[in-house]
Structures are given as C-alpha cells and as structure tokens.
Amino acid sequence: MKLTLHSITQPLLRHLKSALLVTCTAPLLTACMSNGTAEQNEPSGSDSYIIHNGKIVTMAYESATQEPYPDAIWIQDGIIKAFGDLYTLEQQAGQGVRKLDLAGKTLMPGFIEPHTHLAFVIGLSVMTDLSPCLPDPYKTTYYLDESGDCPTSLQETYNTLNDSNKRISKTDNSKYPVWVWGNGIDPSRLGNSDKNIADIRRFINNPAIELDKNVNNANAKQPVNSFEPEQQSPIMLLDQSGHVAYVNLRAFVKSGLCSSVTKCSKKQNTISTGDYCPTDTSRFCYNENQTGGFEVYNTPDNSQLNGTFTGRVLESPNFVPFLQAISLSIGAEPGSPFVYLSEQQGMDIAPYFIHRIAQTGVTTLVNAGAFQSSEAKFFQQLACDNKDSPNMRYRTLIATDIADSTGEDRSPFEVANSLHTDTWDSETDGLYGAYGVKIWADGSTQGCSAYLKDDYAKNGICDGESGSSGQNYPGDKFEKELGNYWNNKETDRKWLIQVHANGDAAIEQALNAFTELQCQSDNDSNTFPITLHHATVGGNPAANESAVDLIVQARNEGLSCKDSENCKDCDITKHRFNITVSHTPAHVAYWGGAFQSILDGKGHEGESDSTGRATMLDPAKFEHSYDVPFSLHSDMPVSPVNPLWYVEQMVNRDTWFYPHLATDRKEPMPYNPVAGQQNIDVYQALRGVTIVPAQQNLLDEKIGTLEVNKVADLVILDRNPLAEKVDQIHTIKPCYTFVNGHSNQVYESLEQTVNESQDQTVCKIDNL
Structure with a gap:
C-alpha cells in the first residue's frame, strides 16, 4: 500500500510548496534524551524474574522438531540470562528473583508486524469505513463508532456510506464545499461471480457516473440521480488497496483541475483531446453514456495521461489535488502526519490503536514507510513517551521520495539522512529506529x-x-x-x-x-x-x-x-x-x-x-x-x-x-x-x-527468538499454536506482552464478546 499526499516528485512538490498540506509551521516532534544510564546494547529498568511451568517456544531453530522446549527462562534487566530447570535458575539468579507461573500457558518471542501504516489508519478514523471483511470469527474492525455489518456487495457499500454519520467532511467555512468521503471500498472482492461481474466492470470503468447515481448528495437523503455536476457534492472514496481513488466530476472542479463542467452537445459522440481537463482548464465536456476526460496512470513526473475520463485515479501521487482540496475545506493542520487530523488529535487517539495491535501479541511495529518527516517523528515520539514502561517497539522505513514537513527546501535524500538512526538507538533503548528506505x-x-x-x-x-x-x-x-x-x-x-x-x-x-x-x-x-x-x-x-x-x-x-x-x-x-x-x-x-x-x-x-x-x-x-x-x-x-x-x-x-x-x-x-x-x-x-x-529489519541480534543475551521481547499465549488445531489458531489469546522485559497486560477485550472473568482466569499470571 502507498497512500499519501506527499509521495510526489520534486517538480510537483515545488509547485505545491505553498499548499496547505505541504508547508508546515508546527514545530517538529523532538527526540527523547537518554538518561545516560543505559548502554547502547541493553535496555534498562527491569527486574529479575523466572518464567516457568508452561511451554517455552524459542523459535531459534529451523523446524519444530528441533525445538528443545526449556523448562524455565531467567530474565534480568530486560535481558535473557539463562534457560534451565527452575531450581538451577533460582540458584543462579539469587535472592529477590520473582517467579512467574505460566500455569500451562505458552511463552514465545513477541510478534513482529513488519508492514503497517499506523499514522494513516489514525487519519482515516474521521471518515466512513467501507472495508469488506471476513465473517465471524475472523472479522476485525478498528473503527467502532460505525454500526452495521461489513458490506458484501456494491449496493451494501453504497448503503453503508449513505447511512453513515461520518460520510461528509466537516467545514466551518462556507467558502469551501462539503465532501462525501470514505475509505475501503473494494470492488475487486465484490464481483468474482458470473452473476455480477458486469456490474463491477461498470463501476471500475466509470466510477464517476456510478458514484453520482448511487451516493447521496451531502445535502440530500438520496442521490441527485443526475449527470449535472453542479447538483452533486464532490465525492472521493479510497480503495481498500490504498492504490486507487474513485472520484466524481464535481471533485475535479472542486480540486481545481477544472473550473467548470458542461454537458456535451448531442452531436458529439466522443470527446476530443481539447475538451478534457487539465489540458483545457476552462471546462470539461462529458456525455451520459461515455464519459471523457482524464484517467491518470502513475508516472514519476506525472506526465502520462490518457484521454478517457473515468473518475478512477491510480496511485497516490495523483490523489494530491483531491486530498489537498479536502484538507483545505476542513482546515486541516499543516504538516500533520495524520492528514485529516491535527498532530495533537492523532497523538491523543494513537494509544487506542496501539493497544488494539498489542492485543494481537505484537511487540514490534514497522511503519512502511514515512511519506513525510513528521510521520517519522510521530513514531519517534511514541517511543519516547513510553520509554519508561514500553508497550511497543517502533521502526519506520523512509519513502525514497519523502517530503519535508517543515517546509524547508531539502531533497528527499537530505530529509532521509536527517532522520537516519542507528539500528539500536541508545536514546530510546532501542525502541525506535529509522535506517531503511521503501520504494514502490x-x-x-x-x-x-x-x-x-x-x-x-x-x-x-x-x-x-x-x-x-x-x-x-x-x-x-x-x-x-x-x-x-x-x-x-x-x-x-x-x-x-x-x-x-x-x-x-x-x-x-x-x-x-x-x-x-x-x-x-x-x-x-x-x-x-x-x-x-x-x-x-x-x-x-x-x-x-x-x-x-x-x-x-x-x-x-x-x-x-x-x-x-x-x-x-x-x-x-x-x-x-x-x-x-x-x-x-x-x-x-x-x-x-x-x-x-x-x-x-x-x-x-x-x-x-x-x-x-x-x-x-x-x-x-x-x-x-x-x-x-x-x-x-x-x-x-x-x-x-x-x-x-x-x-x-x-x-x-x-x-x-x-x-x-x-x-x-x-x-x-x-x-x-x-x-x-x-x-x-x-x-x-x-x-x-x-x-x-x-x-x-536488522533486529535479529536483539529480538525475534528466545536466546541467551537477547532482549526480552515476549508474548504469553493462553495456548500453544504448535499444538492447536490449525483452524483454531486464530482463537488463541495473547495474555501479556513484554518489551525490554517490561510486562503489559493485553488480554482485556475492547469489544466484550466473551465472559470477562473467563478471560481473566485463562490469562491470569501470578506476580505480574
């Protein structure tokens, strides 16, 4: 996935320097300062404890048949010190060591999620979620303020959008239009049947017309059902893949690509190259049966256009005019890593999403990757804020065409170099790092x-x-x-x-x-x-x-x-x-x-x-x-x-x-x-x-397996995935995670679907 306003080439970036979402007047997030007590190779601030009486899966071998399943593991100051039987480890650890009884549960290395876009997920919280999902018990949603089931057809997608209380952007300025927006529409999943593949093709080939037919106007309870663009609200829906956007004709006008849209004469059966935007920025000609104009294919210099307008916009650099227009209309904060939320708003709700991720047993999260410098700083700030009691380890890749959120005239390479860290950064006890790049x-x-x-x-x-x-x-x-x-x-x-x-x-x-x-x-x-x-x-x-x-x-x-x-x-x-x-x-x-x-x-x-x-x-x-x-x-x-x-x-x-x-x-x-x-x-x-x-991600000397002298990033599961029926593995509950040896209770359900006391019984660990 690549979706960002700032993943654009330098010529277009310079052109947009004065635009709201490219310039940045807010101060950058600052790095946390080391307290000087931690050495670069070891985390600080944990105690001494032995975990025993359960299944310990080290993941340090090529196959399950090689796993030794040690009886107990001793951890001190966040570092794995030894494996062995409980008595021997007690003798090695000495007085004061705590004993954590797994009571038959399973201990593993903490899970590493190597590809997410957390800042973008947070920014999407303001709009309607249209993502199709799998049935229960596989269903997972993040935006709990929406009601209703996941859409399983195009019609259900339209219904979800039209019924949503988040379907329109909010603006206090009458100068700017209200947009209809949503994320996660997914026509590819909704039409692999002979019965409706024609409907899906019709949407993919001409989404502008289909949106105007089926999506309610921002000020109406039903679609205008007219091809007169002046009667429509601008619409922008993001595909679940993150690589496609669907917009209507009105969106082209309100994004500044066209100053107006007119209907073709009846004699005109096709669209001539002089009639479509942005070649002719004064007007756009279309007809009801065959739209014309401009569909964008992604090229680094934004030069490749063909002569067929559909409203289907490919690849994020070409989303820029639409995202910019929406951000202007809602007064979005310049330079925020969350696009439609201020930096503070995003930071305020980030813990909810992080906890949801931790509930799956993840202890290291990789952002793939940062499209602007403020996004990288966001992850650094998360690491700094939780340094004393960490619940997640963060890494971010840097997009090769990263933009500078400060508004300075620096090349992407210069921005990337300014963000580069060691693989195990001493200032954050290894909780943050930026030393990899991502290209699409x-x-x-x-x-x-x-x-x-x-x-x-x-x-x-x-x-x-x-x-x-x-x-x-x-x-x-x-x-x-x-x-x-x-x-x-x-x-x-x-x-x-x-x-x-x-x-x-x-x-x-x-x-x-x-x-x-x-x-x-x-x-x-x-x-x-x-x-x-x-x-x-x-x-x-x-x-x-x-x-x-x-x-x-x-x-x-x-x-x-x-x-x-x-x-x-x-x-x-x-x-x-x-x-x-x-x-x-x-x-x-x-x-x-x-x-x-x-x-x-x-x-x-x-x-x-x-x-x-x-x-x-x-x-x-x-x-x-x-x-x-x-x-x-x-x-x-x-x-x-x-x-x-x-x-x-x-x-x-x-x-x-x-x-x-x-x-x-x-x-x-x-x-x-x-x-x-x-x-x-x-x-x-x-x-x-x-x-x-x-x-x-160059972390294998520190984490990823349970081995002596490695850092104690761990997860405790209520059952052993190697012994569970395969189709029940997804039902295993992560009970606790450990980051740098610090324990975090994660088993509570934010969506109470099972008995809470039963959860507590299943996951309870003494002395934690």
Missing part, C-alpha cells in the same frame, strides 16, 4: 495496477488491462530513484532496502535494478537486507515462469560485473544479494477468489483454476523449498493486524468467493500440480512473524 515499483493486484509480465484476464474483473500499466518507474528511473540509498559515497549511513512489488514484472524489474546498482558501486557491495513486500504474483505456470526462480538466483549467485574503466573485458565478482520477501496473507483470504478472476478469468462458481497465475499467489511453500525466507504482514489498513491469523491463513490457504463473503463458505485456494500446494507448516508460519521480520 507498482500498484496493487486487486486494484488492477500491479506490474505483471502478462496482461490481466480479458474475461475477468480487470477486463484485459495491460500488465505494464502498473509500472511506476519506466526505464532506468527505478535505479535512479534508489541510487542515492544504495551505498552512497557521500555519507557513511547505510540503508536497508524494502521494495513494494506485487507483480512478477515488478519483482524482475527490482532485481535487475539491484544488479545494475551493485555493479555501478565502486566501493563495497551492498550486503544489507533487501525485502520484496507482497511479492503477490509468483509467476505464470502456463508459461513456465517463476519469479521465485529469479529471487533464488539473486540470492545464491555472485554478480559478474564488467570493469569498464580498467578493462572492458574483465569481470569483477560482487556479493550476492540478501533478498527475502514479505507476504500479505489477506491476499489469499480476502482476495484469493477475486485474483482468480483478475489474473485468470476463472474462479467463478464451479470453475477450476489449477493452471492459472492465482495458484502462485504468495508462494510460500515454493520459497521455503529454495530457502528463501519470508515474513507475514497486514499492510494495515489493507487488512487487520493479527499474526496468529496470518499463521492459520498461510497453513490453510482458505479464501472466500462473492457472494459468500460473510458466511462460513470458505474454499481452498487452487494449486498447480507441478508447483504443488503452497500451504506451509505452523512453525514456518510462526517464523514469519518472529525471526524472519527481525532479520529483515
């Missing part, structure tokens, strides 16, 4: 904007969309965007690299760029971790093509580079890449059925899809067989944070088809007979939420 190679597969080697299916939801349309950086622009961060000669700061790459072509482009950058480096090779986020489309079995093969080659083979300066025929061998992947289990659960339509034109009721690209979605088993490590993540708000659900999902690989999204009618994902099933075992899935994301 493509959009989203469910948004028909992933960069694919083959086109989208002609008879699927995406209606034959070109596979190359999702490419964000044509030519060598990807390499140039990443070049400064790849082993820069001018600074001694090193950056780990993480790349958003959904499609197989995006993966291949990224690997090729890494090769060029490595060969161009005339200093040491880049050996820092490189992570491919999502890596959703693993290849095309019908063409015998596998993106995994390319990743394996890049991991295992040293590069042979030409030494053009000294000898054009000489080869220099450079270091192989430390490349891993990170998958979104929701891509299978939420969108597995939709992807069969999107990629293969199959998956409709009773239709086999055993030879299509959907069989290689998130191909974790294939990767594991070739020793390619993978982590699991949510991309929150794309899907909820819940590591134990990720584990269950990647073991079962179940999906839901329209129209049964809110029922228990789940189906297994299809598999290709040659590549085999992509289901993995529970232990490998648990590695994906513990040690592997720790490795990907």
Whole structure:
C-alpha cells in the first residue's frame, strides 16, 4: 500500500510548496534524551524474574522438531540470562528473583508486524469505513463508532456510506464545499461471480457516473440521480488497496483541475483531446453514456495521461489535488502526519490503536514507510513517551521520495539522512529506529495496477488491462530513484532496502535494478537486507515462469560485473544479494477468489483454476523449498493486524468467493500440480512473524527468538499454536506482552464478546 499526499516528485512538490498540506509551521516532534544510564546494547529498568511451568517456544531453530522446549527462562534487566530447570535458575539468579507461573500457558518471542501504516489508519478514523471483511470469527474492525455489518456487495457499500454519520467532511467555512468521503471500498472482492461481474466492470470503468447515481448528495437523503455536476457534492472514496481513488466530476472542479463542467452537445459522440481537463482548464465536456476526460496512470513526473475520463485515479501521487482540496475545506493542520487530523488529535487517539495491535501479541511495529518527516517523528515520539514502561517497539522505513514537513527546501535524500538512526538507538533503548528506505515499483493486484509480465484476464474483473500499466518507474528511473540509498559515497549511513512489488514484472524489474546498482558501486557491495513486500504474483505456470526462480538466483549467485574503466573485458565478482520477501496473507483470504478472476478469468462458481497465475499467489511453500525466507504482514489498513491469523491463513490457504463473503463458505485456494500446494507448516508460519521480520529489519541480534543475551521481547499465549488445531489458531489469546522485559497486560477485550472473568482466569499470571 502507498497512500499519501506527499509521495510526489520534486517538480510537483515545488509547485505545491505553498499548499496547505505541504508547508508546515508546527514545530517538529523532538527526540527523547537518554538518561545516560543505559548502554547502547541493553535496555534498562527491569527486574529479575523466572518464567516457568508452561511451554517455552524459542523459535531459534529451523523446524519444530528441533525445538528443545526449556523448562524455565531467567530474565534480568530486560535481558535473557539463562534457560534451565527452575531450581538451577533460582540458584543462579539469587535472592529477590520473582517467579512467574505460566500455569500451562505458552511463552514465545513477541510478534513482529513488519508492514503497517499506523499514522494513516489514525487519519482515516474521521471518515466512513467501507472495508469488506471476513465473517465471524475472523472479522476485525478498528473503527467502532460505525454500526452495521461489513458490506458484501456494491449496493451494501453504497448503503453503508449513505447511512453513515461520518460520510461528509466537516467545514466551518462556507467558502469551501462539503465532501462525501470514505475509505475501503473494494470492488475487486465484490464481483468474482458470473452473476455480477458486469456490474463491477461498470463501476471500475466509470466510477464517476456510478458514484453520482448511487451516493447521496451531502445535502440530500438520496442521490441527485443526475449527470449535472453542479447538483452533486464532490465525492472521493479510497480503495481498500490504498492504490486507487474513485472520484466524481464535481471533485475535479472542486480540486481545481477544472473550473467548470458542461454537458456535451448531442452531436458529439466522443470527446476530443481539447475538451478534457487539465489540458483545457476552462471546462470539461462529458456525455451520459461515455464519459471523457482524464484517467491518470502513475508516472514519476506525472506526465502520462490518457484521454478517457473515468473518475478512477491510480496511485497516490495523483490523489494530491483531491486530498489537498479536502484538507483545505476542513482546515486541516499543516504538516500533520495524520492528514485529516491535527498532530495533537492523532497523538491523543494513537494509544487506542496501539493497544488494539498489542492485543494481537505484537511487540514490534514497522511503519512502511514515512511519506513525510513528521510521520517519522510521530513514531519517534511514541517511543519516547513510553520509554519508561514500553508497550511497543517502533521502526519506520523512509519513502525514497519523502517530503519535508517543515517546509524547508531539502531533497528527499537530505530529509532521509536527517532522520537516519542507528539500528539500536541508545536514546530510546532501542525502541525506535529509522535506517531503511521503501520504494514502490507498482500498484496493487486487486486494484488492477500491479506490474505483471502478462496482461490481466480479458474475461475477468480487470477486463484485459495491460500488465505494464502498473509500472511506476519506466526505464532506468527505478535505479535512479534508489541510487542515492544504495551505498552512497557521500555519507557513511547505510540503508536497508524494502521494495513494494506485487507483480512478477515488478519483482524482475527490482532485481535487475539491484544488479545494475551493485555493479555501478565502486566501493563495497551492498550486503544489507533487501525485502520484496507482497511479492503477490509468483509467476505464470502456463508459461513456465517463476519469479521465485529469479529471487533464488539473486540470492545464491555472485554478480559478474564488467570493469569498464580498467578493462572492458574483465569481470569483477560482487556479493550476492540478501533478498527475502514479505507476504500479505489477506491476499489469499480476502482476495484469493477475486485474483482468480483478475489474473485468470476463472474462479467463478464451479470453475477450476489449477493452471492459472492465482495458484502462485504468495508462494510460500515454493520459497521455503529454495530457502528463501519470508515474513507475514497486514499492510494495515489493507487488512487487520493479527499474526496468529496470518499463521492459520498461510497453513490453510482458505479464501472466500462473492457472494459468500460473510458466511462460513470458505474454499481452498487452487494449486498447480507441478508447483504443488503452497500451504506451509505452523512453525514456518510462526517464523514469519518472529525471526524472519527481525532479520529483515536488522533486529535479529536483539529480538525475534528466545536466546541467551537477547532482549526480552515476549508474548504469553493462553495456548500453544504448535499444538492447536490449525483452524483454531486464530482463537488463541495473547495474555501479556513484554518489551525490554517490561510486562503489559493485553488480554482485556475492547469489544466484550466473551465472559470477562473467563478471560481473566485463562490469562491470569501470578506476580505480574
């Protein structure tokens, strides 16, 4: 996911410097100061205790059969000191050591969530949540002030929006319009059935018209049901993927892209290039049956426009005019990391979301990534505010095109360098870090904007969309965007690299760029971790093509580079890449059925899809067989944070088809007979939420496993996921988490769905 007002190229950024959301007069959040008592490699302020009488899962091994399951673990000053039996550890620890009785519960390393957008989630709290979800018991929602079930059709989506008390933006200035807004509409999930695929295509092809037909005017109880834009409120709905926005014609006027909109003459059957905005900024001509005008495809210089207006806006740089207009209308605070909330408003409600995340057993949260400097400072401030009794460890990636919230005229690279920290920052006892960058190679597969080697299916939801349309950086622009961060000669700061790459072509482009950058480096090779986020489309079995093969080659083979300066025929061998992947289990659960339509034109009721690209979605088993490590993540708000659900999902690989999204009618994902099933075992899935994301973020020397001299980031579960029935893993309750050895009670339910006293009995730990 990439959604931000500030993820824009420098020419457009300079153009918008005077705009409300780019300039910043508020002071930056300041770093907390070290108290001088903690050494850089160790947290401070804990006591001495032994945890015993339960199952201790260290996750320090390659498989469950190697797990030693020690009897007890001794922790002192936030550091794991020893394993052994209770009596021996008591003798080692001496007087004053506390004993924490697990009473049969399970102790594990704290879960690591390697991909979220928390600041954005907080900002979305002001608007209507339209996100489809899975049925109970898998259903998770964050915005509890909304009533009603998750929408399972387009009509239910419209009904949810029209009934919501958060559907309109609030403004005290009559100079600005009221917008109708919402987040999470997801047409891709709502039409993978033969019965309504035409309806979904109609929405995707012409959302502006469909919104005006079905969404109530801000000042009316029903749609105006007219194509006269002057009678409509401006509408902007964000897709659940975060890579697509849907707007109506009125939104184009109120965002300043057009000064007015007029109806085409009856004689005009098509739209000429001179009639659409922004080429002609005086007016926009449209007709009722075929809209015309402008649909934006994402290019770094914002130059590629085609002549078909639909109201479908691809990729976040192109959301800028609409987000800016909304922010002006509501008087949003300049430079806030929360877009539609002030910095203080966001900080006030952040603890609620953080606690919800901690309830899933997460002890380390990675923001992927910061689109403006104030967003990085937000996470640093969270770490500082909770330094004495930490409940979460934070890391943030820096977007390669990060904007400066202070309004200073600094390049993204200069902003990034000003935010760079050590991997284990002594000022925050390792609770905060910013030493990785993120670049987006493509959009989203469910948004028909992933960069694919083959086109989208002609008879699927995406209606034959070109596979190359999702490419964000044509030519060598990807390499140039990443070049400064790849082993820069001018600074001694090193950056780990993480790349958003959904499609197989995006993966291949990224690997090729890494090769060029490595060969161009005339200093040491880049050996820092490189992570491919999502890596959703693993290849095309019908063409015998596998993106995994390319990743394996890049991991295992040293590069042979030409030494053009000294000898054009000489080869220099450079270091192989430390490349891993990170998958979104929701891509299978939420969108597995939709992807069969999107990629293969199959998956409709009773239709086999055993030879299509959907069989290689998130191909974790294939990767594991070739020793390619993978982590699991949510991309929150794309899907909820819940590591134990990720584990269950990647073991079962179940999906839901329209129209049964809110029922228990789940189906297994299809598999290709040659590549085999992509289901993995529970232990490998648990590695994906513990040690592997720790490795990907340079934290594995400190956390991710339970080992002597590592930091005590822990989670206590009421049951052992390695011994539980697979389809019940998501029901396991995290009782307590520990960060730097400090315990946090997390089992209370904010949504009381079970007996509270029973919860307390299940999770109670003596001496905590």
